[in-house]
Amino acid sequence: MSQLTRDQIRDLMGEVMKAQGKALPADDAADLREIGFRSLDFSELALRVEDEIGDELNFDAPGLRQIAKVGDVLDFIEQLQSV
């Protein structure tokens, strides 16, 4: 199983936003609610990552956390890949 870099995950996140007619800000501290990145978008990002790495992400492993900012999403996906 290959892993994606943080930048690659960010690119995929940008594609998800673009498909919804929105733009992903460069700042990792941007608030997800303010930029309109919703749970459906997060789910789509996870599927895109799975398709890229050719494997399912194990969402059961890490504990629940607060994902409020762009950086939280990138951290979380990075962490899932290393499980």
Place this chain on the structure above:
Amino acid sequence: MTETRRRSTALVGDDNRIVVAGQTLTWRTLPKLPQIPSPAAVLVNSGVDALAAVRHHAVHGTELLVATSSRVDPAMREELGESGFAVVMASGDDSTVKSAKLKRVEESGRVWLLTSGSTGRPKRIGHTLESLTTVHGKQPERTWLCPYSPGTYAWWQVITISLTLADQHLVMIEPSELETWPVIAAEHGVTAASGTPTFWRQTLYRDTEALAKVPLEQITLGGEPVDQAILDRLREVFPQARISWIYASSEVGASIVVHDGKAGFPKAWLDRDPESASDRPLLSVDGDELVITSPHHGAGLDGPVRTGDRVEIVGDNRDRVLITGRLDSDEINVGGSKVSAGLVRNVLTAHPAVVWARVFARKAPIVGRMVAAEVVLDSEMGPTTDADLVRWCTSRLPDYGVPRRIRFLDEIPAKETLKSDV
């Protein structure tokens, strides 16, 4: 073998033309299978052997199950033997017969069908030639295309028209001829054709030009949910033809027939008084499920039958009942919001560049399931991207119903039943 009911050897359709595997015959001149015991399960690899078994049944009233050999695996053949069926591996003069393990008295006149197995392992449903014959009375002379797999309910529907009515000819299509059937149909003057929506989509996708040369006056769709897009595309190619769709199954027979060129059926048909509707089935909806009480039902299936098919009331005036798919596979729960895979499929296939679509649930974090799709595009319509389709769906569906992952396939996958491989 005991023959408790011998019928007339002069069948009404005996002189109807039958084109099968390149030969033009009639019911009367069909080659006969050397031996068909009763009860028998006749397993065939060709249309001509299947028709020979049907005519034998029609003349002698023997108990018959006919199916393609590929649909009946060795375990099911054993079960048939244990249920009293001799198993005939039909191959013209080289047919072989394996005697039944259980000796029992035949059910004279009984015809058995195997369900399509969409809900699991195929079941046997009991019918008779009479219960399978739903077209009666004088009909205009027609040449019917039969692309269906022998022994299915749809196959019997077409076959009984030719067997029991005058001037109803048949052109049988073998599996190897499915890709080129319009050429064969045009050559033999086919004027009526019945197929699944998948069958019609594949044909439109492969060669619309060849299809347009078939002099079709009657086009029938059945066996799968029928969406407006496929009806409209057929109407474009055949502006003069009558285009009908039929809801039929082995269990409840042909129960809904719609000729107005629209998907779904009028809501006013629900819960109609059966007395005023003579022999019409009684249609109703329980929750989201279509329930049918049908006079054309299989043995032991009288009374209301829960079809397992999901319906939705649609239209500007909410006056149309659309059958969207199987209940057990049609509903996709996206984070608590439910969406019909059939409705999403209808939206996708309404896109001008989409010739086929499969919509399914994909496991996803947070929301549990997401809507995903596989799509075949019309190569002549120019490039279409997944983003184009997402935009198309976004303007027509709630956000949770929009397929977020779309995969493009090179061709339409299909099963032996001509139904979409969904």
